[in-house]
Amino acid sequence: MAENAQAYVELRHINKTFGNYKASDDVSFSVEKGKLIGLLGPSGSGKTTILRILAGLETADSGDIFIDGQKVNDIPASKRGIGFVFQSYALFRYKTVFDNIAFGLKIQKRSKAEIKDRVDELIELVGLKGLEKRYPKQLSGGQRQRVAFARALATQPHLLLLDEPFAAIDAKVRKELRSWLRELISQVGITSIFVTHDQEEAIEVADEIIVTNKGRIEQIGTPVTVYSDPKTPFVAQFLGDPVSIKDYAKFKGFHETSGGSLAIIRPEFVTVTKKNEFNPYPVTTEEGIVEHVAFRGSMLELSIRIRDEHLIAHRQIGQELIKEGEKVNVFLQRIYLVDDAGENVHIAVNEALREESVVI
Numbered sequence: 209m210a211e212n213a214q215a216y217v218e219l220r221h222i223n224k225t226f227g228n229y230k231a232s233d234d235v236s237f238s239v240e241k242g243k244l245i246g247l248l249g250p251s252g253s254g255k256t257t258i259l260r261i262l263a264g265l266e267t268a269d270s271g272d273i274f275i276d277g278q279k280v281n282d283i284p285a286s287k288r289g290i291g292f293v294f295q296s297y298a299l300f301r302y303k304t305v306f307d308n309i310a311f312g313l314k315i316q317k318r319s320k321a322e323i324k325d326r327v328d329e330l331i332e333l334v335g336l337k338g339l340e341k342r343y344p345k346q347l348s349g350g351q352r353q354r355v356a357f358a359r360a361l362a363t364q365p366h367l368l369l370l371d372e373p374f375a376a377i378d379a380k381v382r383k384e385l386r387s388w389l390r391e392l393i394s395q396v397g398i399t400s401i402f403v404t405h406d407q408e409e410a411i412e413v414a415d416e417i418i419v420t421n422k423g424r425i426e427q428i429g430t431p432v433t434v435y436s437d438p439k440t441p442f443v444a445q446f447l448g449d450p451v452s453i454k455d456y457a458k459f460k461g462f463h464e465t466s467g468g469s470l471a472i473i474r475p476e477f478v479t480v481t482k483k484n485e486f487n488p489y490p491v492t493t494e495e496g497i498v499e500h501v502a503f504r505g506s507m508l509e510l511s512i513r514i515r516d517e518h519l520i521a522h523r524q525i526g527q528e529l530i531k532e533g534e535k536v537n538v539f540l541q542r543i544y545l546v547d548d549a550g551e552n553v554h555i556a557v558n559e560a561l562r563e564e565s566v567v568i
Contacts, residue, residue: 215274216241216399217262217367222271224257224423231257232268233423239416244393245401246414246431250446254423255403259369262401264288276366288367291360291398295372297352299344305331305355306340312363330358333392350381357389361396368393370402374409386413407447411435419443441470444544444553448474453517459540461492461558468545468556478521479539480510482528487537492560496538498530512538 215238224232231254239245247255260266262273264285273280280288299308306327313323331337334354344352353373360368373389374382390413393400404410410417411431419426419434419442426440438444445452456462456471480496481487496519500511510521510530519538523530530536542557 214238214240216243216276217401218274219258219262220272220274222258222261222268222273224254224261224266224268230423232261232271235271235423235425237418237425237428239399239401241399242397243399243415244390244413246410246417247401247403247420248405248407248410248414248417249420249426250405252422253420255405255420256371257423258420259371259401259403262367263290263292263369265292289365291363291365291368293353293356293360293368293370293373295375297344297356297376299352299355299359301344304341304343305336305347308344308355309358309362311359316363326362327358330362333361333395334358335388348381349377350385353377353385354388357392361398365398368398368400370400372403372405374404374406382409389413419446421446438544438553441472441546441550441553444472444546448476449520450474450544451518451520455517456543456545456556458515460494461489461540461560462543462556464559465543465545465556467547468554469548469550470546471556472544472546472553473519473540474544475509475520475522477541477543478512478519479541480512480521480523480530481537481539482530483535483537485528485537487539489539489558489560492539492558494538494540496536498532498534498536501530501532510536512536514538 217239220236222232222235235258247258249255257266261268264283275288309327309330310323313326331340334357336351336354339351374385377385386409414431416429417431417434418428421442427434427438427443434443435447438447450472453471453473457465487493494514496512496514498510499513502509507525508523508530510523512519512521540558541561542555544553545556546553
């Protein structure tokens with residue numbers, strides 16, 4: 209581990225194939241102690257395989273796994289000191305909350321007094337006091353998942369792994385549990401890795417995000433970095449709600465932009481104003497027609513046609529409403545430009561903003 213003295217968990221050149229499917233393709237990354245890491249990617253991108261290899265539930269075809277400086281390739285799952293939380297809770301239906309949490313401690317043959325103290329401590333920690341004697345069927349989805357977290361933490365594992373931990377929970381409770389999980393992990397200080405396909409979840413919860421695609425790692429970084437500075441076309445297209453356009457040079461402000469085969473445009477790159485509103489960049493503003501308006505709670509999502517291209521834009525609630533069929537001013541601030549090789553991404557900024565920057 210001298211190569212990476214700060215790494216608490218490290219995967220080196222992990223490969224795993226199921227039949228003709230390459231689930232892990234030369235996967236390498238490291239995680240610092242106490243960090244909460246999100247493995248983010250679409251279905252089939254290999255993120256759960258990584259988690260299961262770490263846990264010892266799958267064996268890699270090649271590569272090495274280190275936890276706290278120790279190579280664990282040949283150490284069985286039960287001896288790795290890992291807590292695992294499944295999306296289906298995996299609780300024992302005929303055991304109470306108390307007995308579910310106590311299960312691992314009983315396997316370790318801890319004393320009754322020690323078990324009671326530890327379970328009581330965890331019940332308090334996860335906010336289930338008073339529910340000790342209930343059975344899983346008497347709990348809500350959020351409460352069941354809290355029991356699963358407590359059970360995983362009971363034996364004081366070195367590493368906590370969570371596979372889509374909120375997938376089976378309704379949206380409102382899921383949002384509450386995200387904040388709760390961050391606080392819990394911070395409080396207990398345990399290194400944790402969770403799998404998710406929900407980018408909002410990864411961005412909100414994780415200290416760092418590892419983006420996976422087709423068995424490979426596309427990018428690693430903080431949520432802000434990965435979202436705002438994508439390094440590959442996949443990351444630029446996977447995060448946010450973008451549209452892709454080939455003939456980007458026809459947009460005003462990008463006539464002189466070159467060096468790319470494709471433009472990726474997110475809604476936040478597009479400013480829409482009504483015809484009667486102030487327009488600070490008239491020279492590089494396009495006229496568009498609003499073809500569809502969708503209410504998204506805190507904002508409106510607008511589908512706008514500019515000549516033969518379609519863009520998606522957001523407009524905050526509280527501003528004057530825009531209606532379908534209305535002609536509007538559209539200013540495209542910047543775009544992500546994919547190079548001709550289709551491997552790298554860079555940002556191209558509207559000429560009006562570049563000129564403004566030079567004047568300043």
